[in-house]
Amino acid sequence: MVEDPAEVEQLLRDSAARRASRDQLSRSNPDFDAVSPEAGQLDAAAVAELAARDPDAALRVLADAARAFDPALRAAARALAARLPLGNPRTGVADRPGVSRMVTRRDPTGSDVDLDATLAARGAEPHWRAAHLHTRGWRSTGRAMLLLVDASGSVAGDELAAAVLTASALVQRLRPGDELGVVAFWSKAVVLRPLSADPRVDVVVDRLCDLRGGGTTDLELALRTAAAQVARSRAADRQVLLLSDGLATESPDPVDAASSLARVPARLHVLALSADEEAMTSCAALASAGGGRVAPLHRPSQAPAAVRDLLG
Structure with missing residues (x-):
């Protein structure tokens, strides 16, 4: 597990995601030219118009632009991604007492x-x-929420957009006494944000966008890292959300690690990125062992509803 802030920064520098030129972005994303007509520009109105027609397309173009060579465009895309309009995620949800x-x-x-x-x-x-x-x-009767982001593949496109939007949805659910943390994992587990009551999501967005990831999937390490993180919280309600296809490529049986979360105590929910039968079966087994539930997240725009479904 990598959690020392200096070590995290160094790791992100050493394994930084590849940057893309305007020409590459234009060729790879059909909506790019419409939302970025000039170098260094991101037309927020055009993004909003695209989101109204096709929210997933808007999320993809933001995720792509967030890795542009152009620093002004990159910053604008990340800033917009950090404040994506998600509606009201608390509709119909009773407030938890902050005592x-x-x-x-x-x-x-x-x-x-x-x-x-x-x-x-x-x-x-x-x-x-x-x-x-x-x-x-x-x-505290507050809630500790830890987001585990599977970065074992290429963290880009839909996967990056889903991670950013899920983090944003969780931030919007923060109430007094709540905490949010984010851990990315592949063959390593990296604490991108320790559990904190700070509602800012921009640091998480920056770190997710800078993360290249790749390699094998050590789910057991990820779940044990999550247990160690939430065990430090004084919140009475501790929830771990795993954003993954649930398939471990290099680890002991992760079901045992999922079961160990109950001893923290904490509950494990799974946001399933794949509709593949094997992946869904694995996600269901992990959630069952962790005392939680599964919600499909096959498109980035499903993230806010999936978070509401799992956390209430």
Whole structure:
């Protein structure tokens, strides 16, 4: 796992995504010339018009432009991607109270020892161990949400657009006391954003757009990294969203790692990128082991609805 900010920055520099020229963008995306008529320009009105006709096409052209050689165009595309209009993701959803509650924890960070729980943990063992200690402390009733982005293939086009839009949808769901983190993984697991209550998504968009990814898929490493991240949160409600086809190419059985999230405790949901039968079966198995559900995300524009479906 790579989580030190300096190491993350260095890794992103070393494995930066390839930049594209205007000519390459024009040839590869039929909508590019309409939204970027001149060098360094991105016509927001043209993007909005395209989004009204074909939201997935608009998302693709933004994802492509976000990797342009032209720094002005690249910055404009990323800024627009970070504030994509998603409607109101909270419609019909009751607010969760932004307060704390007293809970028992198996760690020494609480304010008081929970004697009953500590004695019960020791049971008939003849000697005390640190693992026996249970304390009482305040825990936020907020929600910790961790997005796991499968970057084992080429993180571009629909995959990049889906990741950016999912992150944006999660940011729009943040309420007081909530936290959001983002981890990208392939044969490595890289913490692009540690769990934080900061509602800004621009750093995540920048890092997703700069990430080349590739290589093999270590789902087991990804899920254990997710468990380590959400275990640090004081939120009572911890949710992990895996954006992937669910197919591991180089890892032990990820189902065991998915099951281990329940001990955090946390719940694993899967945003399934592929409609392939094998992929959907794998996604369903992971979600079932992690106590969560599966939502299809076969087009980037499905991201906001998929997030609402999984998180309520």
